[in-house]
Amino acid sequence: xxxxxxxxxxxxxxxxxxxxxxxxxxxxxxxxxxxxxxxxxxxxxxxxxxxxxxxxxxxxxxxxxxxxxxxxxxxxxxxxxxxxxxxxxxxxxxxxxxxxxxxxxxxxxxxxxxxxxxxxxxxxxxxxxxxxxxxxxxxxxxxxxxxxxxxxxxxxxxxxxxxxxxxxxxxxxxxxxxxxxxxxxxxxxxxxxxxxxxxxxxxxxxxxxxxxxxxxxxxxxxxxxxxxxxxxxxxxxxxxxxxxxxxxxxxxxxxxxxxxxxxxxxxxxxxxxxxxxxxxxxxxxxxxxxx
Numbered sequence: 418x419x420x421x422x423x424x425x426x427x428x429x430x431x432x433x434x435x436x437x438x439x440x441x442x443x444x445x446x447x448x449x450x451x452x453x454x455x456x457x458x459x460x461x462x463x464x465x466x467x468x469x470x471x472x473x474x475x476x477x478x479x480x481x482x483x484x485x486x487x488x489x490x491x492x493x494x495x496x497x498x499x500x501x502x503x504x505x506x507x508x509x510x511x512x513x514x515x516x517x518x519x520x521x522x523x524x525x526x527x528x529x530x531x532x533x534x535x536x537x538x539x540x541x542x543x544x545x546x547x548x549x550x551x552x553x554x555x556x557x558x559x560x561x562x563x564x565x566x567x568x569x570x571x572x573x574x575x576x577x578x579x580x581x582x583x584x585x586x587x588x589x590x591x592x593x594x595x596x597x598x599x600x601x602x603x604x605x606x607x608x609x610x611x612x613x614x615x616x617x618x619x620x621x622x623x624x625x626x627x628x629x630x631x632x633x634x635x636x637x638x639x640x641x642x643x644x645x646x647x648x649x650x651x652x653x654x655x656x657x658x659x660x661x662x663x664x665x666x667x668x669x670x671x672x673x674x675x676x677x678x679x680x681x682x683x684x685x686x687x688x689x690x691x692x693x694x695x696x697x698x699x700x701x702x703x704x705x706x707x708x
Contacts, residue, residue, distance in 0.1 A: 419472075420448040428455065446649075451477040452504045461499035473708070475648050477503060478557070478625045482634060482645070500635050502627055511623055513553055514590070515583040520575035521597075522548040533585075550626075552580050556593055557622040559603075559615060562630065568599045577601075584622060593618055646708045647701075657704055664697040 418425040421444055428436040451474070462470055467485025474481040483499040518527040523545045538546040547563075551570075554562050561570060571578040577598040584591045594606040595615065605615040612618060633641040650657040671690035674683055 418448065418450045419444050419446075445654075449474075449477055451481070453481075453501060454504055457501060461501050464499050465497055473645070473649055475645075476558070478623060479503075480627065480631050480634065498635055500631070503625055510588075511584065511586045511621075513556075513582055513622065514585050515581075516549065516552060517579075517581040518548075518552055519579040519581075520572040521552055521578040521580060522570060522572065524548060525572060553582075553622070554624055554626050555597075556580060556582055556595065557619075557624040559595075559619065562626050562628055566599070567597055567603075570597055571599060582622075586621065591621060593621060643705065646705050650704050650708060654704070657701075660697060660700050660704075664694070664701060667693045667697060 418427075419442075422441060423439055424442045424444070425437070425439050461483045465483055465485030467487055469486040471484045471486055472481055473484065481501045481503065483501055485497060512533050513531050515531070516527075516529045518524045521527075527545070527549070529549060538549060540546050551561055551563060554560075555570070561567070564570070577596050580593075580595045580597070582593050584593060592606070592608050594609075595618070596604045598604070603615050605612050605618050607618055607621075634645055647657070647661060667690060671687070671694060674687060674690060677683060
């Protein structure tokens with residue numbers, strides 16, 4: 418359990434933990450409880466071979482990047498990084514019983530029933546297996562693991578997509594319905610009753626997603642790692658989202674100005690945009706350096 422100023426480590430299974438130890442550490446962000454396979458965790462700590470380790474993550478269900486810090490000032494990183502997947506916490510049982518899709522991705526209609534334990538989706542390429550996984554991931558995070566825009570989630574020609582599900586949580590049945598309407602406000606229902614905010618359903622469905630895209634954190638372009646840092650910074654410091662949004666807005670305005678044919682307008686206002694871009698860019702760069 419990561420909390421402000423400390424980490425509470427338990428070895429074992431839930432209330433039956435065989436060992437418990439609290440260590441003082443530097444923690445940025447909200448408290449979070451996350452579980453790891455101890456063997457894989459030790460392998461990662463040994464692999465980075467550094468006196469200190471930094472754990473970077475956004476959610477308890479997403480991959481964690483372990484980075485070695487080669488000095489006590491936390492300003493020098495080792496060249497090697499280790500990607501570690503979390504495991505499901507014991508003592509809390511949840512599984513998806515049924516999933517119904519309407520106008521979601523390639524499906525006009527789909528109805529899938531699952532069983533407790535391991536379920537395997539089998540089919541040829543392009544049949545929509547990943548679309549089913551993506552729908553379950555959306556129930557848990559309100560995001561897609563493949564695209565940033567919700568437009569791609571709605572079947573071509575349809576105005577909205579609907580995900581309906583029946584969830585078994587500790588032997589208690591719940592229903593979650595989500596209507597995805599690009600350009601409009603999405604809507605959600607819990608047990609057939611509308612919820613004030615869609616995000617109120619978060620935490621009911623919990624998933625751990627490992628997709629080929631996650632390897633981009635260690636194998637992909639630097640832009641992938643910058644995006645990961647930015648997502649983490651937004652979790653730790655919500656105002657960072659405003660800084661980044663302002664930077665992107667100013668950048669678009671500056672680029673539009675440079676494409677203008679009015680030379681006099683460019684000469685009189687370009688410096689204003691340059692100054693704003695430099696200031697916001699410096700804030701982003703500083704935040705990333707402190708990451």
